[in-house]
Amino acid sequence: MRKARNVSPTPARERALRRLEDLCREHGERLTRPRRAVLATLLSARRPLSAYELLDLLRAEDGKSTAASVYRTLDFLRALGIVHRLESTRSFVLCEHLEGPHWVQFLICRRCGQVVEAEDERIAAATERLGQRLGFALDQRIVELTGVCEGCRASAACHWRPGAR
Ligand SMILES: [Zn+2]
Numbered sequence: 001m002r003k004a005r006n007v008s009p010t011p012a013r014e015r016a017l018r019r020l021e022d023l024c025r026e027h028g029e030r031l032t033r034p035r036r037a038v039l040a041t042l043l044s045a046r047r048p049l050s051a052y053e054l055l056d057l058l059r060a061e062d063g064k065s066t067a068a069s070v071y072r073t074l075d076f077l078r079a080l081g082i083v084h085r086l087e088s089t090r091s092f093v094l095c096e097h098l099e100g101p102h103w104v105q106f107l108i109c110r111r112c113g114q115v116v117e118a119e120d121e122r123i124a125a126a127t128e129r130l131g132q133r134l135g136f137a138l139d140q141r142i143v144e145l146t147g148v149c150e151g152c153r154a155s156a157a158c159h160w161r162p163g164a165r
């Protein structure tokens with residue numbers, strides 16, 4: 001039997017690329033190779049990447065990427081709401097909702113670096129009310145929470161529980 005290489009696009013990859021294509025068209029922009037490459041790299045990383053990690057991965061594929069082009073592309077993808085920047089870890093992660101700009105909450109695992117994007121409208125509304133109450137016109141309402149994810153907690157429990165196999 002022929003060994004199949006895993007080249008079939010995953011649904012997430014398809015969805016993200018299609019969304020980016022649509023958004024580019026709506027904004028009269030082109031889906032250039034660097035834009036597509038940054039998106040594909042973030043997708044396959046499955047974790048947040050710093051701009052320099054991203055640059056290293058892109059250079060491994062194509063020596064032409066520069067820090068300036070990566071930052072430009074990330075700015076573009078953030079403006080379209082396809083990529084979020086995590087302020088606490090200065091890294092970039094692909095949006096899990098792909099619905100244009102929105103205010104979400106990130107749960108960030110300190111052990112494995114995994115990030116979960118949650119969309120709790122009550123929290124988004126509460127931050128808006130807080131801003132109004134204190135006289136702030138907020139331009140950033142993303143909430144970042146850190147802790148230890150379920151998987152890391154389970155594996156820690158396995159290692160630590162006396163008598164566990
Ligand atoms: Zn998002």
Ligand SMILES: [Zn+2]
Pocket residue numbers: 109110111112113114148149150151152153
């Ligand atoms: Zn974890």
